[in-house]
Amino acid sequence: MIRRPPTLEDVARQAGVSRATVSRVVNGVRNVDPAIQEVVRDAIERTGYAPNSAARALVTRRAQTIALVISGAADDPGDEGAFASRALTDPFFGRVVGGVVGFLRPRSMYPVLMFAETAAARREVAAYLRQGSADGALIFSTHAEDPLPALLAAERLPCVLFARPSAPVPVTYVDLAHREGARLAAEHLLTRGCRRVATITGPLDLPAAQDRLTGFRETMEQHGQPCVPVAEGGFTAASGAAAMTRLLTEHPGVDGVFAANDMMARGACDALREQGRRIPDDVAVVGFDDSSAAVTSQPRLTTVRQPMEEMAATMARLLQEEIEGTPRTEPTAVIFDPELVVRESA
């Protein structure tokens, strides 16, 4: 015999009150006689009652769930898990999830992990929200021109983006003052005494990569160095190493490098070591993000820190507000300030 789980009705019977009263106690609604509260709590305890989330969601029209979506483009549309696997390899996401979880947990909520690297996957994200499985989405795009934000915005499905989309979309986002971050890196390199500085950029179709390059160039120019050697990378260690190698071939005298993220900075360090250059003595290297890669690299990376946890937590908060939003809140943007973290590489 399978005992079905206790319901409100069971608790009510135990306590000798109505379902409504038990519901009030469970939900902490005031106006319940303390003595009765006591009795009800007792009955809940004895029956081992746990409110059924589906029933609650049905009437409140809220799943109390949000989706954490990693969106991008698939290298191999065949493999269902490959994109997920690769995305999570990015040390960046550890801090993102930490921030989101930090906000959600005190509210007894947990993120649903979704990946949107194909048109079909994007439609599934939209469907998931439309059918009320999740109340909204936190979107992290790994590529520019991601169609997902516009798709959700068109259906008025609540969502908040990480980083400004490359084409304007009426959606709330959280971002970093990238140019300011690049300035920090440039000035540190200059202050160190570097005279021949180069930079490894991210994919230049991404606004963030663009802005970091712009900020770096601006600052170098202000300090009398208008022509900075540039090599474009793809935000991966391998691409960073390749870019560094190119840079070294064309500009053997380089004594300082700003890489637009930590993974590429690490790759650059590998390439540099391979060529027998010491870090930071021969060539100083500055990264970006302060992801876990920054501390596990050899040497540990001097880098521009993004307050990822705060940014991610803020995204969750903004989403929450949008979900509860009556009247409908207007899209906004919250920009965070970067910070220089000095370690061994520069």
Add this chain to the structure above:
Amino acid sequence: MIRRPPTLEDVARQAGVSRATVSRVVNGVRNVDPAIQEVVRDAIERTGYAPNSAARALVTRRAQTIALVISGAADDPGDEGAFASRALTDPFFGRVVGGVVGFLRPRSMYPVLMFAETAAARREVAAYLRQGSADGALIFSTHAEDPLPALLAAERLPCVLFARPSAPVPVTYVDLAHREGARLAAEHLLTRGCRRVATITGPLDLPAAQDRLTGFRETMEQHGQPCVPVAEGGFTAASGAAAMTRLLTEHPGVDGVFAANDMMARGACDALREQGRRIPDDVAVVGFDDSSAAVTSQPRLTTVRQPMEEMAATMARLLQEEIEGTPRTEPTAVIFDPELVVRESA
């Protein structure tokens, strides 16, 4: 005016049929006249209908959701997100999530990410399942003596573990033939011509770490090397570096090392390089897992591969079976075979 989303009723009216018929079409139940199917599909299209998941869950008693739980012990019980952040930093989890997602996605399901590093968090996981927010849990413990499996088993909440628990618990799990994996590593080192081989173990309270050590020792003994120098690590790069340093001090002649995971192998490489030893010429290094750390390390690691994606996907499948299980399925164990992946470090 806020238009409420269309319901079955709306579609039924549009199509001029009953709710039940629409439901049948939506759920692909046979016995529906093709002509009517056509009409209904049309109505669905026109209304933009999406089935409400809460309503469906309420009646089917199934959330169509599973929890992916990372369980362990907190360093800092204060910070809600720190554990999450640190756990996801482990390159191991990328492949785990990839495997789980690979199984779930074709079924239109997505994992809910939970962390259980304190007693309170563990209770929340149980509560989450009890109230039907998720139908079951996939548990990945980072520490031995994790109380979570027993907690869930006691309430008969469906779950499947990664790795055999250190104390027996009547729960299904998936594991690797660790001793076999260690044997592969030992034989590779021996074949390479290493004569003075040492090993860096994981935390020895973990069965997996124990088994890898045992397997390694056994094989070395069979080849006439009964006394293998051992240093215990904590599965992190830093602990691997420290262990390597200790090993080097006490046994300067070491020419081969087996580290019980890739992170420690990477740490060992760093320590080795620092002491001026070349890899693999002076000292050969073999890791374990074949996590993303194996390919991003310098040099790339020769390692014992765990088929993580398959293992994780199998966990999801077993959980699914347990959830649907009528009659209740007995706990089982599925053990996978490791494989040696030869790269540059040995």
Add this chain to the structure above:
DNA sequence: TTGAAAGCGCTAACAA
């Protein structure tokens, strides 16, 4: 302050 009762949107047993 409490209870009665009306749904929330769906599935499934049963009848037609």
Add this chain to the structure above:
DNA sequence: TTGTTAGCGCTTTCAA
């Protein structure tokens, strides 16, 4: 093959 109907377990008016 299709429709009718009875809930699933909860929240929330509305009355008392």
